[in-house]
Each structure stands twice: as C-alpha cells, then as structure tokens.
Amino acid sequence: MKGLKLGLCLLGFISFGCLFARPTIAAENAQQYLIDQAKAVAGQREVRFSETMLPTSPANVMVGIEGTFYQVDKEAVLKRINEIRKEAYDEQLVDTYVPIKWSRALEEIAKTRSVESSFVLAHRRLTDKSIWTVGDSFAENSGGENIAWNNERATSAFLSAINQFYEEKATYMQYKKTGVLSGETGHYTSMINPNYTTVGMGGFWNEQNYDWTCVVQRFGSSQYSNELSDDSTSTENGQVVQVSEVSTDKLSQLMLKGPDVLSFPNVQGFYLSAKLLNEESVSVFSQGVHWESSDEKIAQVNHLGQVTPYAIGKVTISANLNNTTVTKQVTVRKMVKAEEIHVSNKSGSLPRFPDKVKVSWSDGSITEEKVIWPAQLESNYQVLQPKTNQVTGHIVNSELSVEATIDTAVVSQIQPLNLSTYSGEIPQLPNLIPVIWSDKSISLESVEWAKLTQEMVTVKEDKQLAFSGILSSLWSRNKVQGTLNIRMPKETIYRLYNPNSGEHFYTSSTAERDGLAKLGWKAEGIAWYAPLKGDPVYRLYNPNASDHHYTTSKIERENLIKIGWRDEGSGWFSGGETPIYRLYNRYAKKAGAHHYTLSKNEQQHLVSIGWQDELIGWYAVS
Structure with missing residues (x-):
C-alpha cells in the first residue's frame, strides 16, 4: 500500500498559551506517581506527555504508548511546501504568495496527534474531545490538519507525506476546469492556503500498529503569528513512551504487569496493561484502580500499585478498574x-x-x-x-x-640484574623488572636507577661494575642490585714459530695463520688480545733476513724503512693494561732477533739466558 491520507480544515479563533496546565497541589502526588510509573515503563527511552498529565474525566485514564518520533528536517519541509505554494500562485490558483513559517507549538501538537492518529486512522482523538483541543490553551477552531500514513522509517516520511498531499493537485485542477469534484483535494488546498502562515509536522511509528509511520501536518493563521513565532524544532525524538489520555471504552484485555518475584524488603511498582483499540498493548496509569493483596502479612499494596513485601511466601496482587479485576501471583523471597x-x-x-x-x-x-x-x-x-x-x-x-x-x-625476591656492555657505551637499563611476591605471584615494577656516567663505563680492561636502583612504583622503595660486565672490544693475536729460522710471528689474521701452518710454521695458540682502538703497532719485514719486527714507535719504523725494511702497515692496536714485553737477542744474526710476550715468566727466563730486556713494547687486553 502506497499510503493513506486524511485532511480537515477549520478556520476560526485561536488562543495560544502553555502546552501543559500547571497542576494543583492536590494533584501533584498523583502526577508524580504517573511520572514515576511512566519512567519505569520507559526504561532508557524518553517519556513525553500530551496536553495533560492527569485524566480530565473519570471515564478516562492515562496510557503509555511505545514508539518512535522521527526528527523533522524543518528547512527541507518549508522549502518543499513553499515551492508548492509559489507554484500555486504562479498558476493563479491563489491570489497571493505567502511563504509559510515553522511553528514549534504546532509541531508539538502535530506530534501528539500523530500518536493518536496512528490508532484511530481518522481526525479523532483517543477521548471524546475535539482534535482542536490539543494544547491546553487552544480553543476550538484552531486551523487545518492533514494526516498521512506511509512506509518511510526516517526523516523522509515528512517529505513523502507532503508529496502524498501534493498528488491531489491534479484532481483540484480538474475540478477548477470542469466544476466536478472527482476525489480528495483538501490536503493540497490546505498547503496552498495563504491564510495559513505557520506549520508544524510530527511523525510517529509503532511496529505493532499497522507498521506505518503516521505524519500529521498542523497549520496556523496569520492572525496568531506572534503566538506561533517560535521556529525551533522539538528535541523529544527517537524511541519514546508517549503518555496520552484515553477513554476506557477504547481499552480491552486488561492485564496486571509486575515482577513474578519480589525480593524482601524492596518495594516494587505494579501497573495495568491493556489493548488499545484491540491493537497494541499500552501501559495504563490511573488513580481509579482499586488494589488488593491476598495476604497482607506477606505483602501489602497501596493505592498507587506499589507492593511492599514483609514475609517469605506467595501472594496474589489484584487490581480492579471499572469492575474488571485482574490478578498476578507473586513469590516473596529473602x-x-x-x-x-x-x-x-x-x-x-x-x-x-x-x-x-x-x-x-x-x-x-x-x-x-x-x-x-x-x-x-x-x-x-x-x-x-x-x-x-x-x-x-x-x-x-x-x-x-x-x-x-x-x-x-609483600615483596619476596628481586632477581639481581646482570647486563653487559662495551667500554665507553652506557647501556639502556630496563624501566621494568620482575618482582616475586610472597604469594608466589610475579609482577613488573618500575625502577629508578642511579645514573651511570661515561666515565664509569670507560675501562682499559674487562671489568664488573656494581650499580643499583629502587622500585619507584612501590611505596616500600625496595633496592635493586645490578652487575654490569664491561668488556673491551678486542681481537685475537696468534703466535707462530718457524723451527727453521727461529722466528716468532704474530698476526690477527686466521687466514695468514692457517697459511703459515701449512708451510711448516708451528702454531703456538693465542699470544694476547688486542683492543680494536688505540695506538697502532706497526709491522715491518726485512726481506734480507726474512724477519718481522713490531713497534709502536713511528721513529723506529721510519729508520727501519730507510735501511731497507718493508712497511706492512698496522698489525693491531696497543691498549689496555696488560704489558707486552719486548726482548732482543743480540746473537741472532738473521730472523728471530726480537721476541714479544705477555708472559712475565717467559720474559724472565729469556733474560736469564742472555736476552736483552727492552721493557714494554705495548699494551694488550687481558
């Protein structure tokens, strides 16, 4: 089904005032009860009231109707209606073009009417009141009302309704031409009527009631433009519980709603539910309900439907409205x-x-x-x-x-930290360390370390440095111990012996070492460890004697080069704190005249058999 529409136009006197009447002191308690019950039913949804918060007749009750109000796009609505009004003026269907304006008051009225019209599908209310009484201070004859139903589920429902009304233009044009009315035209003529200078629209959807969105359009005349001048839009949109006044003859299938179980000593509210016009279930809020408990020793109920449990057991709560009684069995537990x-x-x-x-x-x-x-x-x-x-x-x-x-x-154990670094390099200390607690659990805690400086981590030999910190994340500020293993970057110097010439040869090259070993040199293992930085130890070769010499002295190197020694560059570096002793055998005529060793015993032995002690040649890393 594309949609339905109804139109009604009635001009006359409008008296505008507040939407809700101020309650008397006597009514305030009942009014607050209704508000509380409505909020309880609504849960997270908004609660919206129509023009009254209490029944205006003994034959009426207040009901809560669940549904959704859609947010109106005021600018889009006004633009479309004014396009239609301007077109009507240009085509001489009306005498003057009056741009229509938005009215917040008419929007609120239209929203109330959209809820009511979603049930009655007519220009009628849920009571015996006139539709022009919506808005507590509105007198009868308050303008025009259009109603449409369509399948839109959003803001688009409003423009769809306007276009539904606009579809009547063709029928109206035919009527103007022939004088024969072949269908509805009232919705269209209301929109183009220049006497209507203000408009408000409301759209309501309830999935249980025909599954249509009901859109109501209300008009106001220029005579009352000051009273209808608020052009803001309503903020009560989304999922709501609309509290409306309903005649009891429109309700059926009365039921009592409330929890099956009451927990002592919590007070719980019970309320009536009924079918409205045999369609949707609505919540019924009424002071005219007579409440009873089957056993007041177990639970009592007051005139507002509030049940207070007193003892463990089962009890029946009953409610009577207009000679109809409904009951509910409740278990009281503790x-x-x-x-x-x-x-x-x-x-x-x-x-x-x-x-x-x-x-x-x-x-x-x-x-x-x-x-x-x-x-x-x-x-x-x-x-x-x-x-x-x-x-x-x-x-x-x-x-x-x-x-x-x-x-x-409490803290049971903190594992000491053990780190390694090279000389001159300050290590990155961890921000968190594991802590073992007395309950065997392990956590990561923040540490505040004592500062390590460049000077502290710069060494000439491998060294262990103790450092410490505190657990800054714990109030007890437990101490943390650490050991820093500082190493000198180094390379291995190998020693070989030529049994034919008597020369000892020193090199950091494993390839050179292995090559000489294949030629008959005897590998004597590691001679010492040299640093990767420091003073260069120059290596020279005497091609006449097939001898090698090693020195840190540039002068000695240059003198040897002058007398025929071949410069072989830097063999390694001098550094550290371990001395390499240099000795000279004045009786050696060719190779092996100089010897180098880190062994104090070897040095002393060679001196004892006639070698000349030339003291320290350079330094090595132990």
Missing part, C-alpha cells in the same frame, strides 16, 4: 546468605573488591547482587610482612552483609 569473598592485593595498594557477589535466596535461587564496600586507606596496607585483614560489605537494598578476607602480599 536473601539468606552471601558468598564469602577472598581478595589478594600487594603491599601499598588498595584491594579491589567485586561489584557483585553471589547471594542465596530463601527459594533456593542464586543471583548476583551489588555490594557497597567501606572506603579503605592505603596506609592500612603498607606492610613489610604478609598480612590478612577482614572487611564487611553490605548488599544493596538489603540487610545482608558480605565478609571479605584480604591477603596482602
């Missing part, structure tokens, strides 16, 4: 025991209690209920030895208490 709670925390930190605990009830059921715990002080948990505390909480809306045992753990 909390009997809450589970005991065990909580673990760490020294210096507050325990974290659960928001809910399991509770056993008198009927054998188990539920999770909210708990209120007493405030705790951190100082109570700043301990150096493991400690157990007891804390009592209370179940919300109950006299039942909950016992919690708190086991506070």
